[in-house]
Amino acid sequence: MSTAKDVTEATFQADVLENSKPVIVDFWAEWCGPCRMLSPILDQIAEEHAEKIDVVKVNVDENPGIAAKYGITSIPAVFVFKGGEHVASSIGAKPKQVIEQDFADYL
Numbered sequence: 001m002s003t004a005k006d007v008t009e010a011t012f013q014a015d016v017l018e019n020s021k022p023v024i025v026d027f028w029a030e031w032c033g034p035c036r037m038l039s040p041i042l043d044q045i046a047e048e049h050a051e052k053i054d055v056v057k058v059n060v061d062e063n064p065g066i067a068a069k070y071g072i073t074s075i076p077a078v079f080v081f082k083g084g085e086h087v088a089s090s091i092g093a094k095p096k097q098v099i100e101q102d103f104a105d106y107l
Contacts, residue, residue, distance in 0.1 A: 003043050007056040009063045015056055017084040022106040024055045027067060027077040034093035035076040041096045042078070049107045053080075080106050 007015045016023045026042050028035035046055035060067040060075060080088040080103055090102045
């Protein structure tokens with residue numbers, strides 16, 4: 001089970017957009033195999049970079065409004081938000097080193 005905080009449409013504004021740190025948002029669903037593969041990788045990143053960044057999860061089936069707002073059409077979709085803005089993306093399950101490279105500016 002993931003250690004990342006579950007974020008909903010009710011908490012997205014406070015937990016992501018108003019967060020003082022950059023936030024990695026994992027858009028996922030229960031039925032998504034690649035999402036389950038990616039989850040422990042994001043947990044490792046959350047632990048290793050806890051002082052610099054927060055990692056949260058958004059279940060797209062339970063929060064379709066957020067998924068629609070950010071144009072999520074493929075999952076897993078991993079976005080970085082900083083200062084309330086979407087600043088980086090990674091689509092699909094990737095090795096930890098690739099994700100860290102994609103998001104190096106925020107880790």
